Amino acid sequence: MALSRQVIEPSNPKVDPSRKFNLPLSPAVRGGDFVFLSGMAAIDPATGERARGTVAAETRQILTNMGELLEAAGSSLAKVVKVNVLIYSMLEYENMNSVYREFFPTDPPARTVCGVKLIGGQKVEIECVALA
């Protein structure tokens, strides 16, 4: 039996960078019992523009938008099983963690953090896999 594969549209189209910047990606795809999210940069949900700021501010904006995108997919932050955090400098690790903890206070998901060069000049990018 073939597993289902379905592209998820965000409830607020402004936070969909694939549309705004014409990128070959979907913000979220459901595959079987899981939802896979693209790496999210901090986007201001009111304007759709990049919300550049400190690592803490970007992390907060990303995880807020991520919660809404997951809900559009019938999931939620509480159902996240794996997170990958990409950060421009590992020196900022604790600044990211302090905000991250607020969003995943108990039984946090499995997680990997990498210091990498990010594409759009943002400081943080976060992606996740969640139960649908």
Add this chain to the structure above:
Amino acid sequence: MTSEARRIFENLKLLLESAGSSLDRIVQVHAMIYDRIEYDVLNRVYRQYVPNAPPARTVMSVQIEAGFKVMLDVTAAV
């Protein structure tokens, strides 16, 4: 970059099909490139192989082993 990306997608197509899946059943891609200046070059090839309802994707610039310029880590539904 273009030729490596094409070769990867051609091989990936064979690999996925032999596993009972296909390029249009991909749900998530991690694309690693050696320099973010090549982002648009990657996108041009990428679009040709996943033209509709593309998978969730994250692109990052990293050092890849053996001097390769691009590496894809892919999850697909069967």
